[in-house]
Amino acid sequence: MAAYRVWLLAITYGPCFGVEIFMHNIVTSYYVDQFGLTLKTAGFAAGIFGLLALFARALGGLVSDRIAKPRGLDGRTLLLCAMLLGEGVCLIWFSQMQSVWIAVIAMTFFATFTHMACGATYALVPLIDRKALGGVAGIIGAGGNAGAVAAGFLMKAVGDAQPTLLILGSFVTVSAVCVIAVRFSGEHKAHEENLYQKALTERAALAA
Numbered sequence: 001m002a003a004y005r006v007w008l009l010a011i012t013y014g015p016c017f018g019v020e021i022f023m024h025n026i027v028t029s030y031y032v033d034q035f036g037l038t039l040k041t042a043g044f045a046a047g048i049f050g051l052l053a054l055f056a057r058a059l060g061g062l063v064s065d066r067i068a069k070p071r072g073l074d075g076r077t078l079l080l081c082a083m084l085l086g087e088g089v090c091l092i093w094f095s096q097m098q099s100v101w102i103a104v105i106a107m108t109f110f111a112t113f114t115h116m117a118c119g120a121t122y123a124l125v126p127l128i129d130r131k132a133l134g135g136v137a138g139i140i141g142a143g144g145n146a147g148a149v150a151a152g153f154l155m156k157a158v159g160d161a162q163p164t165l166l167i168l169g170s171f172v173t174v175s176a177v178c179v180i181a182v183r184f185s186g187e188h189k190a191h192e193e194n195l196y197q198k199a200l201t202e203r204a205a206l207a208a
Contacts, residue, residue: 005128006136008178009121010143015084015172016117018147019091022155022168023049023114027107030161035100045104049111056112060119068123073184073192076124081179083117088173095165118144124182127192 027049031042060083067075090110097103121140128136151168158164184192 005182005184006139008182009124009128010140010146012080012084012175012178013118013121013140013143014147014150015168015175016087016114016121016147017141017144018149018151019087019168019172020053020114020118021144021148022151023111025152026155026161030165031100031103034162035103037100045100045107048104048108052108052111053115056115057119060116060121061123062119063116064120064123068196073124073127073189076120076127077179077182080117080120080124081176083113083120084172084176084179086113087117088169088171088176091169091172092166093169095162095169 028039028042028046031037031045032039035042037045060079064076064079067079071078087110090106090113094103094106094110097106122137125137125140126133151164154167155161155164158167
């Protein structure tokens with residue numbers, strides 16, 4: 001069962017980290033071609049996407065940890081599902097904008113959800129299989145790279161950035177279903193909860 005969870009998360013990491021890599025490659029030229037901005041101005045607008053990674057990725061992991069306290073592993077998966085849904089909807093919104101200012105606002109929301117989804121994904125990674133953590137992290141990380149390559153091939157096939165982003169947004173939204181399919185057994189949840197409580201006890205002992 002652990003293997004199935006790994007591959008599902010690898011599939012969902014493509015629509016968040018893979019789309020992030022893809023956007024870094026095309027977003028500046030998109031602003032130039034779609035809105036007629038100068039390269040310098042487009043670069044400033046596109047820079048927002050990358051700058052948000054400085055805090056939004058960590059925020060995704062932090063929120064996942066906070067939700068895990070009352071909701072456990074199921075709370076973590078529901079959060080990731082919500083982040084992917086938000087990312088997909090905002091990417092569709094961004095792809096349909098004709099006003100550059102609204103497009104920047106849409107991109108800001110889209111980028112925030114994207115980076116948070118990356119952080120929320122890797123908040124789950126250590127909890128999949130602690131005995132094979134390196135393999136789990138590697139496979140899920142490879143899913144992100146595969147997503148970027150797939151997005152590049154889609155762009156080549158479609159030939160235009162705007163419909164490509166619309167298709168990607170639709171795919172990201174649908175991919176949230178994969179997260180819902182990630183399930184943990186009662187035994188697995190109990191084991192993780194015991195480890196969590198043990199860590200809290202050890203921390204309190206050190207602080208005393």
